[in-house]
Amino acid sequence: MNASLAIPHFAYHDEFEVEKLISLRTDLVSVAESQHSVRLTPIVFYFKAISEALKDFPILNSHFDANTCELK
Numbered sequence: 001m002n003a004s005l006a007i008p009h010f011a012y013h014d015e016f017e018v019e020k021l022i023s024l025r026t027d028l029v030s031v032a033e034s035q036h037s038v039r040l041t042p043i044v045f046y047f048k049a050i051s052e053a054l055k056d057f058p059i060l061n062s063h064f065d066a067n068t069c070e071l072k
Contacts (some may be wrong), residue, residue, distance in 0.1 A: 018042070025042060
């Protein structure tokens with residue numbers, strides 16, 4: 001627990017309009033459940049957006065190597 005206090009932290013906060021996303025989800029829910037037996041929740045779309053964003057900004061998914069003083 002004490003080591004975690006030495007780790008640099010990063011937080012980001014923003015607001016998004018998600019009405020079109022909710023509408024798309026509503027349209028896809030019945031197909032996902034009936035044909036694929038998958039429960040399609042909004043978080044699925046959020047994780048996909050985050051994973052795509054990390055491809056463009058990989059430094060946000062990096063860690064600090066204290067031995068070499070580098071971000072990896």
